[in-house]
Amino acid sequence: MTELVIHVQRPEDWAETMSIHVWDARPSGFSTHWPGLPMEPRGDGWFSIRLPGVQVARLVIHDGQGRQTQDLLRASNGWLTAGGTWVEDGPPAAHAMESSRPAVTRASRIDHSPRPVEERTDFREETIYFLLTTRFYDGDPSNSFFCRDRIQFDAQGQPIDPHWRGDFKGLIQQLDYIRDLGFTAIWITPPVENRSGLDYHGYHAYDWTRIDPRLESPDATYQDLIDAAHAKGIKIIQDVVVNHSCQYGIRGQVHIDHLPTKYYVPQGSEQGRVDHGPYQGNLGNYAWLGRDDIDNPVAPAWYRERQGTDPEGREPLVDPKTGETVPKPGYQPGRFFGIDPADLDPAWYHQEGFICGGDWESAHPLQNKHLAGDCIDLATERQNVKDYLIGAIKRYLDMGVDALRIDTVKHVERDNLLEYVNAWKAHKPGLFVFGENLVKGYGWGDLGGGDNGPSQIRPWWYTRLGHDPRDPLAGGDSGFPQLDFGLFSTFRDTVSRGTYAGTAQILSMDWIYGDVTQLVTFLQNHDVGPDNDFKYRFQGEQWMAAAAYNLIWTLRGIPCLYYGEEIEFMKGAPQDVEGERDTLAHTGRAYFGDHLEPGRIEQTQSHPLYRHIQRLNLIRRGIPALQKAPVTEVREWGGGMSFIRAHADSGSCAAVGLAIGQDQQIEIQGVRPGLYRDAVSGREIQSGGHLSVHVKANSAAIYVLDGPGKIGEDGPYLR
Ligand SMILES: [Ca+2]
Ligand SMILES: [Ca+2]
Incomplete structure (x- = not known):
């Protein structure tokens, strides 16, 4: 025995x-x-x-x-x-x-x-768990914070569910949960200091050189998180925004003109009468003594003079732009919360106004205009901007950050963005850097596929070095892989409808990418979901999700799971706030920590998808071909598909058959002769070049040449 x-x-x-x-x-x-x-x-x-x-x-x-x-x-x-x-x-x-x-x-x-993290040098060996740190697990209520916007109140009018709730201390406490699920890397949202009315997600940076204090605790700093993750063999992927800053400027570098928030008084109200959760009296930052939103040493003298004084915002202040005096009920909200694009410092910001209408499908405006009122477009081609951003992020690499995820890639011209990426890779050789180039559709640009936009703003362009928008092969691999939005977009019409039909078509275009095995693949994330509007947490049947994971975990690319997918968390909810009155609790970004508490963790870890993903991670980790090999011999017929992954370097070879909706009898041709063992069922087949396998509905067959045999235990979807 x-x-x-x-x-x-x-x-x-x-x-x-x-x-x-x-x-x-x-x-x-x-x-x-x-x-x-x-x-x-x-x-x-x-x-x-x-x-x-x-x-x-x-x-x-x-x-x-x-x-x-x-x-x-x-x-x-x-x-x-x-x-x-x-x-x-x-x-x-x-x-x-x-x-x-x-x-x-x-x-x-x-x-x-x-092997310790520093010895795992090929990122394709990893699988990624993506979480919004503030929405994952709260280990320290004393650093929690309510944003100005979208506060949730209970029936008694008390504010609940602070936006900044989860933190590094909580994440450190839950590293074993993520490891138990089988993930070896964690992608966290940008940890640098943020500032805006709704900045809990980290994409409104105010100071790239400092970690936001709302994430840290005295005994759980960013360094502590990195060290704790490494001690458990887990890598940390830091999310980085290059394209824009918040609407208030950058601490110590550049100020964006506006009036201090604490002097804002709505029409029909009066100063000191704000009744808004912790923001009693006025809307200035309630965690800071002076109740100002920023503390920028490069702000003009008249502004700085009020940073540490007059927390109630009652002393008259003359708006130098108009000569009017605040506080004054109803006075221009835009002077407090907005920006005037014409007043921006050209040493730091672009001067072309806001993106609108057709700009979304045109490279120049997309890359030189402001994305939103709280995302102000940096002059990324200027040396001072490069020096600041590159230098700030190098420090985190020195602290041990293992990989970077770059936000809003299509909003920065490729060769300009590669200057940043290559500077970080030069600083830390072997660094894995991937980008987010959000596209809803195949994203083939000038190569067709019904794309309205040019190649220059599409994912494949950033994975290449050439300059011909109609010829990907005009340039080699840029070394900057992207999130696989093309494959993601097909899920709307495939797994969300209980079929794989159409998957082969997208795979037939894999050649356009610099190195398709380095793409980061996913079913959904904090911005998008595979539905008609691309905006809801996956709302299909559980077996459809399971079949999607079977594909993602056996296909080329590095699988990435968005927190909560393992229990169908907030299934069908909008990924981001949608309606005027939505709070985060209504969205896919709801707080997850309740499911990790002692009373509920057992239920969480026995969810069929939790077990399913856990086993897929176990299988992928044991089979190098699934991590690194090209995909060949692709056949797909709606209810099923098959392909071969043969990795020359390691000699690892796997023949994969997938079934969705119902059982499939699958014939796989062109396999290398030898003894194959199925990692799912444990069955053995001696093959002379052909495999005939039966795959149960929503399951997979993963026949590995001289393979280890069955890996893990059967569940409802892998059996
Ligand atoms: Ca907290
Ligand atoms: Ca830009």
Whole structure:
């Protein structure tokens, strides 16, 4: 009988109890939920546990009081001494455990931790969990903060669900949750200091050189998060905005003219009468003593003079632009909350006004006008802007950030943006940088596919170095892969309708990308979902999502899951606020942490999609071809599809069959002859070049040449 028996000697400074947390166990896929299983004391300082059905497992031993071993990988029975050394034969006093003595040879002894993050140099080995830090898990209520806009009130009129709620402390506490789900990288929203009426998401930067204090705690700084993630073998992907700043300028660099928010009084009201949750009296930042929204040392003297004084906003202030005096009820809201594009400092900002109408399908206005009233277009081609942004982000790379995700890529001209990307890659060789070039549609630009926009604003253009919008092959790989919005867009018409029909067509255009295996693939994210309007959390049946994940996890590209997908969180809700009265709780960005609390975590981790994604991650991690190989021999017929992934470097080769809606009998031609084992069912087939496989509805067959056999346990969708 297969069984792994582990004995551990309690270190003297540990508590009297010992537990074992197990994951990635083979062949059963067995795993425990933290804190895992209690180990049985033997009375001589040693603790033991038997793991039936397990040959190999990753594990951590801990005492439940914060002391624990590093991550261990164990493939044979063994005795772990208090000094941290594994012994095969056990201590002299081990006769009581005679029956479980290891029947193994010393040659089979395996004792090493998973490779540390710095040794995993090919990002295609990772899978990504994407979360909005402020909406994930609250570890420190004392740093939580309500934005000025979209405050939610309960029936008694009390403000609830602060926008800035989740934080680094909470994320550190939940790293084991993400690791248990099988992800090895976390993409967090921009952590730099923000400023706007609704800035909890991080895309309205005010100071790139500082981490927003609403994310940090004294014992959970950004550095602490990076270190804690690395200690668990998890990489951190930092989201970076290059294209724009917030509407107030950049601390220490440039000021954008406006009046201090605390002097704003709505029509028909009077100063001091604001009744808005924590914003009592006026709308200035309630967390700051002076109740100003900014503290910019380069603001003009008349502005700075009020930054630390007059928190109630009552002392008359002359608006230098108009000569009028505030506070004055109904006085131009735009002077407080808006900008005048004509007044912007040309050393920092573009001077061409706001994007509107047809600008969205035209490169120059898209890249040189302002995206929105709280996203002011930076003069990214100027050296001072480059020096500031590149220098600021280098610091985070030095702190250990493993990868970057670049926001609003199509709003910065490609060669200009590559200057930034390449500067960071030069600073940290091997750095993985990917971009967000949002397109709803195939995104082939001048290559057709019903695209109204030119190639120069489409994802493939940024993955290439050429300058011919009709010829991707005119230039090589830029080394700057993108989120795969093309594949995402097809999900509206494929998995959302219970079919794969049309998938082969999009895959036939894979050649346009610099390196298609580096694209980051997804079903949905904080901006979009695969529905007719591209704006709701996936609202299809659960089995449709499962079939989408089967495709994403076996196809080229690096899979990325948006927080909550694993439990169909806020299914069908708009990704962002939609109606005038929506608060975040109505959206796909609702607070997730309630599902991670002790009373609910078990339910969360037993959701069929949680188990499904967990197993897909386990399978993908075990098969290099799924991570890195090109996709060949693609066949697709609506109800199913098949393809081959053969990776030359590692020799790993997988033949994949997928079924959606109903069972499929799938014939896969052109496989390399040899013995294939299905990672899903464990079945073996000796093939002379052809595989005939039966795939159950919404399941997958993943036949691997000389493969490891079945990985993980069957669930409703992989069986
Ligand atoms: Ca908090
Ligand atoms: Ca721009």
